[in-house]
Amino acid sequence: MKTKSDPRPSSPSRKKPSKVWQLRLYVTDKTPKSQTAFSNLKRICESHLKGRYRITVIDLLKHPHLAKGDQILAIPTVVRRLPKPVRTFIGCLSDFDRALVGLDLRAAE
Amino acid sequence: MKIRARKTPPKGARLPKCPTGIQGLDEITDGGLPRGRPTLICGGSGCGKTLLAIEFLVRGARDFGEPGVLMSFEETEAELAANVSSLGFDLAGQVRRKKIVVDYVQIDPGEIQENGEYDLEGLFVRLDYAIKSIGAKRVVLDTLEALFVGLHNEAILRNELRRLFRWLKARGVTAVITAERGREQLTRNGLEEYVSDCVILLDHRVNDQIATRNMRLVKYRGTLHGTNEFPFLIGDTGISVLPITSVGLNHSISNERVATGIPRLDAMLGGRGFFRGSSILLTGTPGTGKTIFAANFAHAACQRNERTLFFSFEESPNQIVRNMHSIGLRLEPAIKKDLLRFHSARPSLYGLEMHLAIMFKEVSTFQPQFVIVDPITSLMDVGTPAECRGMVTRLVDYLKERQITTLFTSLTQAGHALQQSEASMSSLMDSWLLLQDFEGNGERNRVLYVLKARGMAHSNQVREFLISDRGVDLVDAYIGSSGVLTGSARVAQEALERASGLAVQQEAARRKRELGRKRDMLARKISELRSEYETEAMELRRIDEQVGSRSLVLGNERAALGRLRQADVMAPAGTRNGFGHKNTKT
Numbered sequence: 001m002k003t004k005s006d007p008r009p010s011s012p013s014r015k016k017p018s019k020v021w022q023l024r025l026y027v028t029d030k031t032p033k034s035q036t037a038f039s040n041l042k043r044i045c046e047s048h049l050k051g052r053y054r055i056t057v058i059d060l061l062k063h064p065h066l067a068k069g070d071q072i073l074a075i076p077t078v079v080r081r082l083p084k085p086v087r088t089f090i091g092c093l094s095d096f097d098r099a100l101v102g103l104d105l106r107a108a109e
Numbered sequence: 110m111k112i113r114a115r116k117t118p119p120k121g122a123r124l125p126k127c128p129t130g131i132q133g134l135d136e137i138t139d140g141g142l143p144r145g146r147p148t149l150i151c152g153g154s155g156c157g158k159t160l161l162a163i164e165f166l167v168r169g170a171r172d173f174g175e176p177g178v179l180m181s182f183e184e185t186e187a188e189l190a191a192n193v194s195s196l197g198f199d200l201a202g203q204v205r206r207k208k209i210v211v212d213y214v215q216i217d218p219g220e221i222q223e224n225g226e227y228d229l230e231g232l233f234v235r236l237d238y239a240i241k242s243i244g245a246k247r248v249v250l251d252t253l254e255a256l257f258v259g260l261h262n263e264a265i266l267r268n269e270l271r272r273l274f275r276w277l278k279a280r281g282v283t284a285v286i287t288a289e290r291g292r293e294q295l296t297r298n299g300l301e302e303y304v305s306d307c308v309i310l311l312d313h314r315v316n317d318q319i320a321t322r323n324m325r326l327v328k329y330r331g332t333l334h335g336t337n338e339f340p341f342l343i344g345d346t347g348i349s350v351l352p353i354t355s356v357g358l359n360h361s362i363s364n365e366r367v368a369t370g371i372p373r374l375d376a377m378l379g380g381r382g383f384f385r386g387s388s389i390l391l392t393g394t395p396g397t398g399k400t401i402f403a404a405n406f407a408h409a410a411c412q413r414n415e416r417t418l419f420f421s422f423e424e425s426p427n428q429i430v431r432n433m434h435s436i437g438l439r440l441e442p443a444i445k446k447d448l449l450r451f452h453s454a455r456p457s458l459y460g461l462e463m464h465l466a467i468m469f470k471e472v473s474t475f476q477p478q479f480v481i482v483d484p485i486t487s488l489m490d491v492g493t494p495a496e497c498r499g500m501v502t503r504l505v506d507y508l509k510e511r512q513i514t515t516l517f518t519s520l521t522q523a524g525h526a527l528q529q530s531e532a533s534m535s536s537l538m539d540s541w542l543l544l545q546d547f548e549g550n551g552e553r554n555r556v557l558y559v560l561k562a563r564g565m566a567h568s569n570q571v572r573e574f575l576i577s578d579r580g581v582d583l584v585d586a587y588i589g590s591s592g593v594l595t596g597s598a599r600v601a602q603e604a605l606e607r608a609s610g611l612a613v614q615q616e617a618a619r620r621k622r623e624l625g626r627k628r629d630m631l632a633r634k635i636s637e638l639r640s641e642y643e644t645e646a647m648e649l650r651r652i653d654e655q656v657g658s659r660s661l662v663l664g665n666e667r668a669a670l671g672r673l674r675q676a677d678v679m680a681p682a683g684t685r686n687g688f689g690h691k692n693t694k695t
Contacts, residue, residue, distance in 0.1 A: 028230045037225075060231060064238035067231055071215045074260070075230035087220065090260075094225035102222045 021045070021053040022081040026072050028061050033092050037076035040093040048105045124331040127175075127247070127283040130168030131161070133350030134324075137339055139332050142307055147277050147284040149304040151296045152311030157322060157343055158287040159184070160193065161311070162249040164347045165285055167198040169247045170208035177247035178239040178282075179211045182255035186211040196347050210239040216259030223262060229269040233276060240282065248277065248284040257298045274303045295327065306330050312338070316493070321460045324350055340462040349466055351503065360510040362386060367479075367514055370409025371402075373583035377559055377568035383540055384564065385478075386512040388505050390485075390535055392519040393544030397555050398576050399518040400424065402544070403481045404433045404440065405581055406516055410479045411443035418477040419451045420468060422487035426451035437580050450475055461492040461500045469507060480508055485517040485534070498534065505537045539563040544574060547595050554596035556586055573599065 025041060027034035038057065045053040060067050060075070070079045074090040080103060093099045100106040126140035135141050142148045142165070150158050166177040181189060189211065190201040203209040212235055240248065253270070260266055277284045286304065288296035295301045301308055308327040313320060323338040341350040366381035375382040383389055393399045400423075407417040421429060429451065430440045443449035452471050454464070472480065482504075489497045501517075508515045517538070535541050541560040546553050555574040559567045572583040573595045587594035587602045594602050 026231065028234060033226050033228070040225075060234040064234045067235045067238070068212060072231035072235070073214060073216065073229055073256075074227040074232075075234075076227060077231060087222070089222045089224055091223050091225035091227040098222070099224050102224065 019052050020082065021049050023053060023055045024070065024079045024081060025055055025057045026067070026070070026075060026077040026079070027057060027059055028075050029059060031075075034076050036094070037078065037092040040096070040099070041078055044093070044096065044099055044103070044105065048100070127169075128173060129165045130172045131164055131348050131350065132346075133339070133341065134348070137324075137326060137350060138307075138329060142283055142285070143329070143331070144283050145278065145281045146306040147274050147286055147304050148307040148309065149286050149288060149296070149301055150309045150311065151288045151290050151301070153290045153313060156290075156311040156313035157341075157348060158311055159189075159251050160196065160343060161309075161348055162251055162285045162287050163189065163193050163200065164196075164198065166209060166247055166249050167193070167200060167203055168347075170203045175246035175283075176208045176243040177210075177249065178236065178243070178245045179209060179249045179251065180214055180236060180239070181211060181251045182214050182216065183252050185213045195345075196343065197345055198347065207243050210243055210245065212236075212239050214255075216255055218259045221259060223260065227262075227265065229256075229266075229273070232269075233273070237280075240280065246282060248282045250284065250286045252287050252289065253300065254288055254296070254298050270300070270303055311341075321462055321496075342462050342466050344463075344466060344470070351462060351466060351469075360386075360506070361512075363512055368409055368413075370405045370412075371581060371583060373572065374557070377570070377572065377583070378540075378562055379566040381565075383514060383562075385514055386509055387514060387539035387563070388509065388537065389514070389516045389540045389542065390519055390538040391516060391542045391544065392521050394521055394546055397544035397546055398574060398581070399520070399544060400429065400483055401433070401436060401438075401576060401581060402542075402574075403483050403516055403518055404429060404438055407449055407479065407481055408433075408438055408440060408443065411440075411446075411448040414448065415479060416447075416475060416477040417443075417449050417479040417481065418471060418475050419449065419481045419483065420471075421451055421453045421483050422456050423484065425453050435578065436576055437578050450477070456487040456491050461488060461496055464488060464491070465500050465504060468504060472508065472511070472513070477513060480513050480515045481518075482515065483518045484520045486520045501534055502537060535561075550596065550598050552596050554599075556595055557583060 023041065023045070025034075025038055027037070038055075041055060045055065058066055060072065066072075070077070070088070076090070076092055078089040078093065080087040080089075087102065089099065089102055097106070125144040126135075126138070126142065127144040128135050128141035129138075150161055152158050163179065166179055169175040169177050179189070184192070186204070190204075193200050200209065200211070204211055214232070214235070236248070239245065256266055256270075257263070274284075286300065288298070288300045290310075291297040291299070295308065295310065305328075307329045310325045310327050312323040312325070314323070315321075322341050322343070324341045325338045326336065339350050341348055363385040365385040366383065367385050368375050368382040369378075391399055391402055403419070407419055410417045419426075419429070424432070426444075430444070433440055440449060444451075450471075452467070454467070456464070459467075468482075485501065488500065491497075492500065505515070517534075519534070538561075540562040543558045543560050545556050545558070547556055555576070557572050557574040559569075561567075571586050573586045575582045575584055587599040
């Protein structure tokens with residue numbers, strides 16, 4: 001599991017958990033699609049949620065039992081665990097605007 | 110029990126099969142589903158796709174030692190377990206014993222956003238994980254089409270499905286994929302184009318408010334398979350397919366005869382009754398005593414310690430038992446000894462197939478030597494004539510195969526000699542008895558004929574079928590110039606015959622008496638004549654004597670006269686003198 005928690009805004013986020021976004025990215029190995037998805041997600045987060053997010057990357061080839069929990073079918077899948085409600089995105093997030101709307105970040109802007 | 114007849118494919122090049130264990134399905138597929146390949150099961154909603162798939166899985170785990178994975182896209186594990194537990198399948202137990210893994214894949218179209226390229230590797234990972242965790246040999250994907258609802262990029266989806274089926278084949282698992290029936294094609298999303306090996310179509314249709322389920326093998330590569338529609342049903346032991354091809358005309362036959370319980374009827378059938386394992390049709394108009402005949406038949410069998418199964422579609426068991434008391438037939442002992450079992454059901458309770466399946470089941474559990482279906486015509490109301498004929502054919506074949514003697518009663522409409530359905534049904538029957546009403550003289554009487562009895566000499570005579578409080582019996586009907594006479598007409602005719610017989614007897618006696626008298630008279634005459642003769646003979650003797658005595662007297666008188674006249678002494682006198690002389694001398 002290559003877990004990449006963004007270290008910068010770690011301590012203040014603990015006090016306001018609703019402010020910290022918890023995102024999970026499900027991939028299988030380092031396929032091009034997975035790489036693209038990760039970089040796209042990172043870009044969105046960096047531009048809109050700087051310091052308020054944590055991305056967990058889960059490689060299903062290594063941890064196949066984790067697929068059931070978030071009802072993973074497609075790869076790559078991004079699950080927004082927090083804030084509620086849980087949102088699921090599949091695909092490599094190539095459409096930025098659509099992704100932003102989906103993540104409620106456009107409204108948040 | 111004999112193994113059912115099946116088509117034999119060329120040996121050697123035989124496709125490896127994966128037995129489903131589902132009653133009848135393995136027969137029509139010649140051994141099961143293609144092993145290591147995907148099979149598509151399609152059909153409308155509620156036609157039993159999921160159940161068939163789960164039964165395949167549970168039976169595999171339970172009966173064939175093949176663990177399985179159930180990937181469900183529609184129902185949760187708990188829902189599925191509850192659904193199939195009523196059919197005798199312990200899905201939860203198999204899951205606990207790690208024989209089956211259930212993976213519920215939830216696809217909520219509202220919560221998933223598609224954005225950019227993706228694949229279904231997640232599904233593959235899950236499936237792979239599940240298969241590996243228990244070493245599964247069987248996989249069920251229950252309604253893969255849910256993917257088409259949840260995911261919108263059809264190009265990706267189709268590509269991934271193609272990959273999925275290839276992947277399943279490569280894994281060597283026997284997969285069952287269910288799919289919803291489409292309007293123009295077999296499945297709504299054209300899944301059949303990915304599955305080339307075996308496609309089974311299920312169908313559930315309603316005729317006259319009675320539903321029938323059908324199964325058809327649309328495609329089965331590398332296997333000879335029946336292309337017919339086979340009715341199937343979902344009972345408390347799961348699915349059973351009832352292939353008509355599973356029974357045939359190659360059953361062994363018996364030369365043994367069984368008595369009917371009516372000695373006169375046995376006499377009409379060559380003196381020994383029906384063949385064991387034959388099918389007997391008893392037709393009759395209402396109230397001709399069909400049930401009584403049947404009960405009598407059952408009673409006779411039970412008396413010989415043979416088991417009888419009585420399917421009654423008109424009366425409840427208790428009613429039959431009570432009614433038979435009126436003819437002095439007591440069925441309770443046989444029921445107590447479990448030699449006689451009743452199965453009563455209204456015909457409209459289920460469809461024909463259900464009736465048939467229940468009958469099969471009852472027969473296989475009770476193992477009777479006799480089966481009575483009273484009346485078979487009740488079932489005719491449930492289905493179309495063709496269905497009924499198919500049903501009766503299967504029933505007859507099934508029972509014959511087991512050497513069970515069967516009596517079908519059949520109700521005919523008064524006034525019609527034969528109904529079409531009966532004529533067609535009769536060809537399935539070995540013997541056909543006809544009970545009929547004769548109306549006349551203000552009364553109705555029952556008569557019985559043997560219309561046909563295959564393979565045995567049988568009487569062509571009409572017999573009167575008598576029902577009394579001492580049971581049933583057959584008596585000779587009077588057949589004369591005025592036709593067949595029964596009942597009081599027969600009795601009257603018999604009285605008439607008796608009367609005329611008496612007259613003849615009396616006439617004979619009179620003549621006899623007359624002759625006697627004549628003889629007596631002659632005898633008297635003879636004795637008269639004889640006495641006359643004797644009288645005359647006596648007279649004659651008397652005359653002779655008279656003549657003799659007279660001549661003596663005359664002689665004496667003459668001698669006396671001579672003496673008187675002192676005539677010369679005649680010899681007789683000399684003799685007398687000699688005496689005198691002698692006397693003188695002394």
